[in-house]
Amino acid sequence: MHSVPNGIPVSIVIPNYNYARFLKRCIDSALGQDYADVEVIVVDDASQDGSAAIIKSYGDRILACLRRGNGGHAAAFNTGFAASSGKIVLFLDADDYLYPDAVSRIVDTWDAATAQVQSRLHIVDEGQRIKDVFPPPELPFDSGDVMPKLLHKGRYQTTVTSGLAFDRATLESIMPIPEKEFRQGADGYLVTLAPLYGHVQSIDECVGAYRIHGANHSVFGEKxxxxxxxxxxxxxxxxxxxxxxxxxxxxxxxxxxxxxxxxxxxxxxxxxxxxxxxxxxxxxxxxxxxxxxxxxxxxxxxxxxxxxxxxxxxxxxxxxxxxxxxxxxxxxxxxxxxxxxxxxxxxxxxxxxxx
Known part of the structure; x- marks a missing residue:
């Protein structure tokens, strides 16, 4: 369905909101890929911390998109995708980071039928200490044509934002993401609709780190x-x-x-x-x-x-x-x-x- 040879341009879109303390590690990981043809787009969703100064410090090494008003996860995804040009697009949450060979592994996994590549991530704490793997290794990824499972139960075994990469033509078919409905959890929208347009390929090794901390949406504490x-x-x-x-x-x-x-x-x-x-x-x-x-x-x-x-x-x-x-x-x-x-x-x- 989609033809993506080696050497294809890749975009890494980093949506950020008030994650200044994690942002440099995230951007550096995107810029530090061992794959040459990567553009890095940082979308700041009207942060109130020091994020803008950090983004400005990178100059023309990144493409900065500074939103005037806070729109949430989907709005930041939409803004970043509109500014991107890659045939493969990764969305990397600003509190997470990639390992240097992440993009190379994703491109090597791609084939003509691919709509989405998904990878496991190390779960790390605020100090970047590895605590676990997500999804847990004992839960096998669903791969190939996952539509039968998706239509039957509304879900298949996938991962979170920073472990996902999408085919551009697929994203053009399903974006923009509805911004009010997916102010949080925009990745859930993408992984649910992308399999309509091609296969899901899976990488069982960890290609990056998914940071769990008190401020992100994955942690509700007592709630x-x-x-x-x-x-x-x-x-x-x-x-x-x-x-x-x-x-x-x-x-x-x-x-x-x-x-x-x-x-x-x-x-x-x-x-x-x-x-x-x-x-x-x-x-x-x-x-x-x-x-x-x-x-x-x-x-x-x-x-x-x-x-x-x-x-x-x-x-x-x-x-x-x-x-x-x-x-x-x-x-x-x-x-x-x-x-x-x-x-x-x-x-x-x-x-x-x-x-």
């Missing part, structure tokens, strides 16, 4: 209900966009049916309902019905039987236990910091045993 509600609503917006785009290319998706097969969505929906029923976005949900659907969906996963069985048991526990106990079981899985010490020590052992 389990808020996080779950946001993710449920984000899924609804993703599936609405997929349904609209799929109909344009002669495919059909039924969001309500797809959600029944998606344990990730059902997990967050159960968390939202259990943690704060009053603000839960789906009025007629019940804990038991969500738990039962989650248990069934668990056994459809691409994972070991042990992992699937443990997840199914977790769903049933949250669905059937008294609410206070269910909340404890929920938080132990979704928020590592809430686990009792003995569970924290056991978690990695259990995770590897389930791989």
């Amino acid at each position: 389990l209900a808020e996080r779950a509600r946001w993710r449920v609503s984000h899924d609804f917006r993703r599936m609405e966009a997929l349904s609209d785009q799929a109909s344009e290319v002669g495919m059909a998706v039924v969001p309500s049916e797809a959600f029944r097969h998606d344990p990730v969505h059902l997990e967050e929906r159960l968390a939202s309902l259990c943690a704060d029923r009053r603000r839960h976005p789906v009025a007629d949900d019940s804990r038991l019905a969500l738990a039962a659907a989650g248990a069934v969906a668990s056994f459809e996963m691409t994972a070991s039987l042990r992992r699937r069985a443990v997840l199914a048991a977790w769903f049933l526990s949250v669905g059937m236990l008294p609410r206070q106990m269910a909340m404890a079981v929920l938080s132990w899985k979704l928020e590592a910091s809430s686990r009792p010490a003995f569970l924290a020590r056991m978690s990695k052992t259990i995770r590897h045993a389930m791989g």
Whole structure:
């Protein structure tokens, strides 16, 4: 579908908002690629910290796009893409960074049918100490034509912004990203629609670092209900966009049916309902019905039987236990910091045993 030979121009778009303390590491990693034909575009989304001065210090080594008003993730993506020229486009979050061979690996993985390349990332803390891998190695990426899985369950195994690269023609078919609906989570929009236009190729090695810290959207701390509600609503917006785009290319998706097969969505929906029923976005949900659907969906996963069985048991526990106990079981899985010490020590052992 798409022909991308070696030597093709690549654009790295860095959306930034108030990440001055991480920005230099990020930009330096983009400029430090061992692949020659790379342009680096930095979009500042009206930061209030020292970001503008850092961006200015790079002069013409980068293309700077300084937005006058804060528009969020999608607006920054749209601005950066409009300014880019590469046939392959990476979106690199400003608090993350790439390893020097990231672009070379992506180009080497590309073929004529590729719409998207996805890679694992090291999870690092604020001091760049490696803590883990995302997605976990025991969860295999979905590759090739992922549309059957996407239409069936509304999701496939992918990664976050900084582990993604897209074919320009694909992005031209699905952008601009709706800015109000995807003020946060713009990468979710892209990975949901890109497979309509080609194959997904996967790199199992880590090509960069995904930084977890107290200020980024991936960390909600104690706000389990808020996080779950946001993710449920984000899924609804993703599936609405997929349904609209799929109909344009002669495919059909039924969001309500797809959600029944998606344990990730059902997990967050159960968390939202259990943690704060009053603000839960789906009025007629019940804990038991969500738990039962989650248990069934668990056994459809691409994972070991042990992992699937443990997840199914977790769903049933949250669905059937008294609410206070269910909340404890929920938080132990979704928020590592809430686990009792003995569970924290056991978690990695259990995770590897389930791989």
